[in-house]
Amino acid sequence: MSELLTEGRCLCGNVTFTLTGQPARMGQCHCKDCQRATGTGHINNAFFKSEQFNVKGELKSFDTEADSGNVNRRYFCPECGSRIYNEITARPGIVGVHVGCADDNNWFAPDFVVYCSQRPEWDITTDKVPNFDEMPPPPPKK
Numbered sequence: 001m002s003e004l005l006t007e008g009r010c011l012c013g014n015v016t017f018t019l020t021g022q023p024a025r026m027g028q029c030h031c032k033d034c035q036r037a038t039g040t041g042h043i044n045n046a047f048f049k050s051e052q053f054n055v056k057g058e059l060k061s062f063d064t065e066a067d068s069g070n071v072n073r074r075y076f077c078p079e080c081g082s083r084i085y086n087e088i089t090a091r092p093g094i095v096g097v098h099v100g101c102a103d104d105n106n107w108f109a110p111d112f113v114v115y116c117s118q119r120p121e122w123d124i125t126t127d128k129v130p131n132f133d134e135m136p137p138p139p140p141k142k
């Protein structure tokens with residue numbers, strides 16, 4: 001059993017989760033879908049294996065098609081609308097947890113930024129890590 005990293009919850013508290021261990025990767029996405037989904041300039045995702053992510057409570061999901069043709073399924077609390085996580089249905093077993101709902105998210109440090117071609121000028125993300133205009137090919141499986 002790996003160590004508890006943090007607990008988290010949605011705005012209303014109906015959805016709660018725990019994260020254990022460390023994320024495999026962390027990233028920020030400026031794509032227009034993420035802008036619309038969040039109402040902000042980018043989303044912050046920490047990628048965990050699904051067994052590291054224990055979520056409780058009722059969630060709704062909404063599917064969109066990514067440029068890759070894969071389905072991006074975004075999960076949120078139907079009561080308060082907080083976004084909790086997403087998964088690419090072609091990559092089962094990996095979840096992208098939206099770190100804003102984590103009680104402690106000081107550990108977040110992006111390894112990459114994607115869809116920088118759609119980054120609004122007013123939305124500042126780091127250029128100290130690889131910045132991709134679009135979505136780069138997925139990394140080799142470990």
Ligand SMILES: [Zn+2]
Binds near residue numbers: 011013014081082
């Ligand atoms: Zn809620």
Ligand SMILES: [Zn+2]
Binds near residue numbers: 029030032035
């Ligand atoms: Zn995106």
